[in-house]
Amino acid sequence: MKKTLFLLLSSILGVCVLAGCSTGAAAHPASSAPPQSPATISQTPSSNQKGDDAMLAITNETYRGIVTALTDTKMTVEQVEGYNYGQNSIIFNLNEGTVMLPDSPELAEGAFVEVTYNGILTRSLPPQAAALSIGVLSTFGDGVVVNGTIQEVANTADGYTITLLPTTAVAENFENMVILTVPAYALEHIIPEELVKGTKVSAVTRGIATASLPPQMPVLILLPYTAAA
Numbered sequence: 001m002k003k004t005l006f007l008l009l010s011s012i013l014g015v016c017v018l019a020g021c022s023t024g025a026a027a028h029p030a031s032s033a034p035p036q037s038p039a040t041i042s043q044t045p046s047s048n049q050k051g052d053d054a055m056l057a058i059t060n061e062t063y064r065g066i067v068t069a070l071t072d073t074k075m076t077v078e079q080v081e082g083y084n085y086g087q088n089s090i091i092f093n094l095n096e097g098t099v100m101l102p103d104s105p106e107l108a109e110g111a112f113v114e115v116t117y118n119g120i121l122t123r124s125l126p127p128q129a130a131a132l133s134i135g136v137l138s139t140f141g142d143g144v145v146v147n148g149t150i151q152e153v154a155n156t157a158d159g160y161t162i163t164l165l166p167t168t169a170v171a172e173n174f175e176n177m178v179i180l181t182v183p184a185y186a187l188e189h190i191i192p193e194e195l196v197k198g199t200k201v202s203a204v205t206r207g208i209a210t211a212s213l214p215p216q217m218p219v220l221i222l223l224p225y226t227a228a229a
Contacts, residue, residue: 060132061119063090064204064221066141067111075107075131077115082147082202084226091124092117092131101135112138112145112207137204137220144207146178146217147225150199159183160195162222163214164203177214180205182222190224200225 063085069076078089092115100107107113114135121127138144152163162180169176180203184192190201202223209215 059119060116063087063115063117064113064137065089067107067109067113070107070109075113075115075134076126077113079228080141080145081228082145082225083223084228087121087127088228089126090115090117090121091126091128092134093128094131098131099133101133104134104136105139107134107136108139110140111136112141112204138207140207142207144205146180146203146205148178148201148203150195150197150201151177152197153195156181159186160192162195162201164201175213178209179212179214179216180219180222181216182219186219186222188221188223190222194224202226 063077063079064083065077065079065085067075068078068089073094075092075094076089077092079085079087105111114137115131116133117129117131121129146164146166148164148166148169150162151165154161160180160182162182164178164180165172165176166178182203195201202225203217203219204221204223205217205219209217
């Protein structure tokens with residue numbers, strides 16, 4: 001009798017043990033991956049981090065003006081009346097990393113140029129910067145920038161035709177007007193809605209005009225007029 005009771009209790013105990021093992025296996029299945037530790041999670045880069053890093057990049061600046069001094073290693077450029085680039089003149093350091101834009105005429109004193117730099121200036125007077133690229137917009141500087149007040153605007157297939165009264169005009173009449181042909185991509189720091197009668201603009205051209213009356217000039221860059229400091 002005792003032997004029979006002992007066998008019965010042993011059987012019941014064995015069943016309970018097996019049930020407990022089965023429940024534990026279901027709670028932690030072998031196929032589940034172990035959770036990441038806090039250290040592992042914190043080391044995973046996020047898209048926001050990448051965006052923040054991109055925002056730290058320095059935006060290149062543009063400076064336009066006439067070359068007043070030039071050597072193998074330095075170039076002094078002075079802005080002209082029409083658009084204020086923040087400095088009356090800048091000495092640009094030239095090195096093997098400075099790129100001349102394709103199809104640019106030869107760089108020389110008196111040329112009207114467009115220079116890009118990384119925005120960093122020394123505290124000297126005039127300030128200095130490292131030139132990243134140089135484009136010669138015209139081999140001469142006189143007459144390249146035309147400043148004036150818009151009199152009339154007409155839309156064209158690829159931009160605008162603007163009738164301009166130059167600031168140098170002695171009288172407000174048709175003979176003193178200039179017709180600017182402006183591609184849409186030439187607008188800089190100015191939007192189409194601002195191209196209305198009375199707006200003062202500064203047009204960067206190649207200094208070449210037709211012999212018509214009024215003369216017509218193709219525009220490379222059209223900017224809002226801002227007086228030099």
